[in-house]
Amino acid sequence: MAMRDTGENIVLFRDAWGEVAKRFDLRKLGLPDDVATLLAEAFRGHHAGSSPDTQRGCYRALRIFATFAREEDAITGTADLTSALVGRYMAWLDRQPGPDGKGWTAPSKANVLAVLRYLIDWTKRHAPERLPNRIDFPYNPYPNRSPTPRPRLSEAVLKSILHAAYEEIDEAWERFETGRRILATRGAVAGADSQTCRFVREIARAGAGVVPSASRVRYGVSTLSTRGGLRHLSGYLHLTLEHLPAFFLAVAVQTAGNPDPLRRLRRDCQSPHPLDEHRVMIDWGKPRAGAKVKRAQRRSFDRRRPYAAPHLVDRLIAMTAPLAAQARVQERDLLFLMKSEKTGAVRLVSMSTLGKGIKRFIERANARIAIWNRAAPERRREPLPDFAAAFLRGSAATQVYTASQGDLIAAQALLNHARIDTTEHYVRGPEAARIQAETIARAQALMIGWVMGENGAAEATPAAIPASVPFGHDCLNLLGGDRPGKPCSRAGACLRCPGLVIPLDAGHLARILQAIAALEDARARLDPARWAMIYAESYRILTGDILPDFPDALHNAARAIVATLPVLPVLE
Known part of the structure; x- marks a missing residue:
C-alpha cells in the first residue's frame, strides 16, 4: 500500500499492518521538481503492490537516470521528457563501463530502461497532462539478451553440500538442546561446564530468551570470550546466522524451490499427506507462480528419513521460537528469522545477508574437508566450489532431467512450471545438449533402419521395479506407467497406475473414505469448473473404481478409524 508523505516527492509504502515498510525520497535525486513529482507519483501508483525488492530496484534505476541527467545536463x-531524450539515455547507458571494463550487459541496460518506461507509461494512462511532449520508447531495444545460464552443480557437489549442511545442523541442534537443558534447571548440565551454564542463564534473563547487546549483560566482553563470546553463546538460546545457511541450503536442495520464496517459508508450512501416513507435505508461496490462479508450491517428504525437510522444519520452529516472540507482527509467522547484530532487531533474513552467510558456510565446510583429507587421504573429499543459493534450483532440475534420460516433463513437474519452455531454460547446458544429441542420433538411426528395412535386435523388456506409492505399499512395476520403459512421471501420485496395490483392510479403507470426504467438501466450496478440471477424475477413481472393491463388512470399522486419523489439509 502506497501513501503520500507531507512532501509529494517522498514515496512511502506501508505493509498490511500500517507500518512504513519502505521510504524513498526522490528529492535526493537532484532532478527538477516537476520531473521528481511526476516520477514519484508514477512510482507510488505503479509499484504499490510490488515486492520490496522490486521497489528498491526501481529506486536504483531512478538514481541511474538522475546520474545521466546530471552528467549530460539533459533535463x-x-x-x-521526449523521445529524443530516450535515445540520449540509451546512448549514455551504452558508454557506461562495467565491472570487467567491457560495458554493461544487455540485460542490465534493458532492466534500467524498462523501469523508466513503466513509470512514463503509467503517467500516460493516469496523468497525461503532466507530459507536455510526446515520449516513446523503442520496441525491444536490446534483442537477443538471453543471460548466460547459471552454473550447474553436479550430483556429487549437491551431496557434498548436504553433507556439510547436516554436519552444521547437528552441531547447532546439539548446542540448542544443551541450552534448553541449562534453562530448565539450576544445576550442572552434561555437555556444558558451570561457567557456560551461568553465562547462558544470565544472557537469557537479560534478553528475555534472546541474546541481548553486550551492554545489558553484567559480564564483560573479555569474560564472555572465555566461552566463545555472545555470538557463540547465543546458539544455546536460538538459531543464529552462523547456522541458518545450513538449514536453508538443506531445505533448498530438497525442495528445489526458488530462494526468495523459500526464505519466506512460514512456520505452519507443514501438513499431513492425505494418503500416506509416513509422508508430510511442505507448502510455500511464490507470488510470480500463476497469473489469475496461483499454483501451490508443494513437495512431500518421507518422515522416516532422519534429515528429511519436515524434520529440519521442526528444528527450525523450535530454534526460532524465542526469536518469533520478539519479531515484528508481520514477520512473526515466518521461519528464517535472525537477530541483527547491528540493529538488535529480530527480522527475516535478507537475501544479501543469506548470501554472505553461505560464503562463510563454504569456508567452514572446506576447512573441515581439508582436515578430513589430511587425516584420511585414501578417502578424499572434494572441497565445495563457490556457489550461490540461486544455483540449487537449476542444478536439481538438471539432475532430474539427466536421470530421466532427457524427460523435460519430469523436470517441469519438479519445478512446478506452467510452461515447459521455462523449464528448458533451467536445464540448458552441456549435459542437456549431450542428451539431446544422443536422442536425436538414436531416433535418426531408427528412422534409417526403418527406411532401409533393417531389423535391429528387439530391446529386452526391462524388469519390474518396485516403488513406494501413496498408500504406503508397493508399486508392482514402476516402469509400467505412462512412459513404458522409463520411471512413471507420476510415481507416488497417480491413482490410475497399473502397479498400484491397495490391501483390502479397514485401515486403508479409512484413508480412502477420508480422501473422498475431503474432495466432496472441496466440491461444495470451489468453483464447479475448477473442481471438475482438477479433482473430478481423482474423485471418480476413488468412488467408482477403488471403493466398490472393499467389502461392506469393513465400512463400519473404517469409519471408526477415520476419527483417529490426522486431519487432511483443506484443498485450496
Missing part, C-alpha cells in the same frame, strides 16, 4: 523540466 531542466518535464518539457525535456
Whole structure:
C-alpha cells in the first residue's frame, strides 16, 4: 500500500499492518521538481503492490537516470521528457563501463530502461497532462539478451553440500538442546561446564530468551570470550546466522524451490499427506507462480528419513521460537528469522545477508574437508566450489532431467512450471545438449533402419521395479506407467497406475473414505469448473473404481478409524 508523505516527492509504502515498510525520497535525486513529482507519483501508483525488492530496484534505476541527467545536463523540466531524450539515455547507458571494463550487459541496460518506461507509461494512462511532449520508447531495444545460464552443480557437489549442511545442523541442534537443558534447571548440565551454564542463564534473563547487546549483560566482553563470546553463546538460546545457511541450503536442495520464496517459508508450512501416513507435505508461496490462479508450491517428504525437510522444519520452529516472540507482527509467522547484530532487531533474513552467510558456510565446510583429507587421504573429499543459493534450483532440475534420460516433463513437474519452455531454460547446458544429441542420433538411426528395412535386435523388456506409492505399499512395476520403459512421471501420485496395490483392510479403507470426504467438501466450496478440471477424475477413481472393491463388512470399522486419523489439509 502506497501513501503520500507531507512532501509529494517522498514515496512511502506501508505493509498490511500500517507500518512504513519502505521510504524513498526522490528529492535526493537532484532532478527538477516537476520531473521528481511526476516520477514519484508514477512510482507510488505503479509499484504499490510490488515486492520490496522490486521497489528498491526501481529506486536504483531512478538514481541511474538522475546520474545521466546530471552528467549530460539533459533535463531542466518535464518539457525535456521526449523521445529524443530516450535515445540520449540509451546512448549514455551504452558508454557506461562495467565491472570487467567491457560495458554493461544487455540485460542490465534493458532492466534500467524498462523501469523508466513503466513509470512514463503509467503517467500516460493516469496523468497525461503532466507530459507536455510526446515520449516513446523503442520496441525491444536490446534483442537477443538471453543471460548466460547459471552454473550447474553436479550430483556429487549437491551431496557434498548436504553433507556439510547436516554436519552444521547437528552441531547447532546439539548446542540448542544443551541450552534448553541449562534453562530448565539450576544445576550442572552434561555437555556444558558451570561457567557456560551461568553465562547462558544470565544472557537469557537479560534478553528475555534472546541474546541481548553486550551492554545489558553484567559480564564483560573479555569474560564472555572465555566461552566463545555472545555470538557463540547465543546458539544455546536460538538459531543464529552462523547456522541458518545450513538449514536453508538443506531445505533448498530438497525442495528445489526458488530462494526468495523459500526464505519466506512460514512456520505452519507443514501438513499431513492425505494418503500416506509416513509422508508430510511442505507448502510455500511464490507470488510470480500463476497469473489469475496461483499454483501451490508443494513437495512431500518421507518422515522416516532422519534429515528429511519436515524434520529440519521442526528444528527450525523450535530454534526460532524465542526469536518469533520478539519479531515484528508481520514477520512473526515466518521461519528464517535472525537477530541483527547491528540493529538488535529480530527480522527475516535478507537475501544479501543469506548470501554472505553461505560464503562463510563454504569456508567452514572446506576447512573441515581439508582436515578430513589430511587425516584420511585414501578417502578424499572434494572441497565445495563457490556457489550461490540461486544455483540449487537449476542444478536439481538438471539432475532430474539427466536421470530421466532427457524427460523435460519430469523436470517441469519438479519445478512446478506452467510452461515447459521455462523449464528448458533451467536445464540448458552441456549435459542437456549431450542428451539431446544422443536422442536425436538414436531416433535418426531408427528412422534409417526403418527406411532401409533393417531389423535391429528387439530391446529386452526391462524388469519390474518396485516403488513406494501413496498408500504406503508397493508399486508392482514402476516402469509400467505412462512412459513404458522409463520411471512413471507420476510415481507416488497417480491413482490410475497399473502397479498400484491397495490391501483390502479397514485401515486403508479409512484413508480412502477420508480422501473422498475431503474432495466432496472441496466440491461444495470451489468453483464447479475448477473442481471438475482438477479433482473430478481423482474423485471418480476413488468412488467408482477403488471403493466398490472393499467389502461392506469393513465400512463400519473404517469409519471408526477415520476419527483417529490426522486431519487432511483443506484443498485450496
